[in-house]
Amino acid sequence: MNQAIKMAELDYGDRDTWFEDNTAYSGKQKIWVDKYLVPYLKVAKTDKLKTGGGEVYAIYFADGSAVSMVPTNGRDWWFFSSNPEKCIADNDYSYRKFMGKCAFAFYYNPTRDEDGKINNAGWNFNPFGYGCNGYSENYLKNDPTYGCYSSSSWHGHCTALIQYNNWKFPKDYPFKVRYR
Template identity: 30%
Template structure:
């Protein structure tokens, strides 16, 4: 029994349909893959960093007595890092940059920028980092994620905790249109998105917008929510 062969027109139509479907689905697949990498590396960094701090505390002194150098000279941060963190996690290299920061590169292709032992800016993809982008805090919440280590700050949610997603004083816009602190560190998820100064949102020419994105992902079980403002 002979089977009917496809005509050239039918083959072209079929290939066209396949191309259209691929054009629609491929960007979604790529985006989901990138999101998964971000989620996985954020969770891993949080775990590895805190395990390192706990081990360091057991071999050094309590976090209550650690000295945090606030100098703008990166050598101060490097000294702190060498004493408390360097030997407790696996890295490729470390470099000093201006402003008191050091850049620590990890084997999985990510990096973290540290200042004074308290401020941490994590890039799941080290290829997204440049000194210019970091200096302007570009793409915070998309390419870069903010963490903090404030174990000695009693008025902070981070008191006697390890490295945590960055949270600061809640802000609001007053009657004069100025952004002011409210004195509260308690946020709803909606407030984490909409905080005027550090909310997880897109904002041109802002060096603080997006700072609370890490906390939103953390509260969602290290999963990027569907209503997240940035695309990957």
């Protein structure tokens, strides 16, 4: 994704000038994805994806994986390791149930503050939680809301925990990854 974004910058300029925080499956979301991402990726297809929060525009890859914005904004993204429809349906359309198991959270928010300083956490397409609170293993596992443990309310930091572990699942990873 980051390579696609860099290639789009060659055609359209700095990413923060063309980023739009699109929501749900709107025409704007589809137009943005088709213009700034799809031409720079090896895409098998694009299509609507029904989630518990509404429909989103998904990019499918030849290996069966897919990526989509979440239904509520254009900053948060889901990567599905395989078969996103099954991942979502088998978990009652609840991201709280499928996150960290068959979908993984990413964040992309290429913005600058009022002084022009880059938002480092979101400038690139990064795992959700990248750079947060010192970015320690303990924090990624135990944050009350987003921590990667079975009873957390969202499991959003599981992606960052895998990255923290050199893109390998830790031995004590709390979920069985499905749909591969």
